[in-house]
Structures are given as C-alpha cells and as structure tokens.
Amino acid sequence: MKKTTERRREKRLHYELPVWFTEGSGEPTVHGIMVDISTVGMAFICDADVNCPSVGKKLTMRFSVPRYGTDCSDMKEITRTGCVFRIDELDVGRRRVAVRFDDPPFWNMPPNVK
Numbered sequence: 001m002k003k004t005t006e007r008r009r010e011k012r013l014h015y016e017l018p019v020w021f022t023e024g025s026g027e028p029t030v031h032g033i034m035v036d037i038s039t040v041g042m043a044f045i046c047d048a049d050v051n052c053p054s055v056g057k058k059l060t061m062r063f064s065v066p067r068y069g070t071d072c073s074d075m076k077e078i079t080r081t082g083c084v085f086r087i088d089e090l091d092v093g094r095r096r097v098a099v100r101f102d103d104p105p106f107w108n109m110p111p112n113v114k
C-alpha cells in the first residue's frame with residue numbers, strides 16, 4: 001500500500017456543526033454542515049442546488065465552535081468572510097465546499113507564540 005505524505009500546514013479540527021452562508025446582502029442565507037476547520041479555512045457540506053456556491057465566490061459564513069476542545073457546552077459564535085477555492089461532488093445532491101478565510105478566526109496565534 002502506498003503511503004501518502006500529509007501536506008497540510010496544521011491539523012484540522014473535525015466537527016459536524018451547522019454553518020450558515022450567503023453570497024451577499026439580499027441573497028438567501030443557506031444552511032450547511034461544517035466538516036472541518038483550521039485557521040486557514042473550513043469545509044462544509046451543502047445541497048447541490050441553485051444555492052450552492054461555485055469556485056471563486058465570496059461568502060459570508062456564520063458558525064460556532066467549542067471554546068475548549070470538543071466540549072460543545074460552551075460555544076463561540078464566529079462570522080467570517082472567505083472565498084470558495086474547491087468544490088467536491090460527494091454524491092447525487094451533495095457537495096463539499098472548501099473556503100479560505102479572509103481573516104483567521106480568533107484562535108490563530110502569532111508564529112512566535114507557543
């Protein structure tokens with residue numbers, strides 16, 4: 001079996017939490033399910049309908065993540081903008097959308113802080 005090399009700069013956090021996104025003011029707010037997140041971006045699953053964004057689209061996303069580890073009893077709500085850089089077809093009617101954040105979420109630490 002061929003071993004693959006991990007190319008990611010940081011570990012992703014895996015959650016199955018709701019995310020709401022829109023392409024702009026006046027556009028509908030659409031529901032998706034976050035599947036992973038890092039300081040660089042997030043991936044979420046949404047329906048493959050007219051509301052699913054396309055590559056290059058700018059999104060405003062609203063989501064929550066646990067403040068401490070995986071304990072969902074204390075959540076932090078976050079709103080971020082980002083650009084869609086990849087879409088994967090999962091199955092009929094569902095897509096995984098990968099978005100790169102314009103501004104990293106609150107947990108991003110400066111490079112010299114350990």
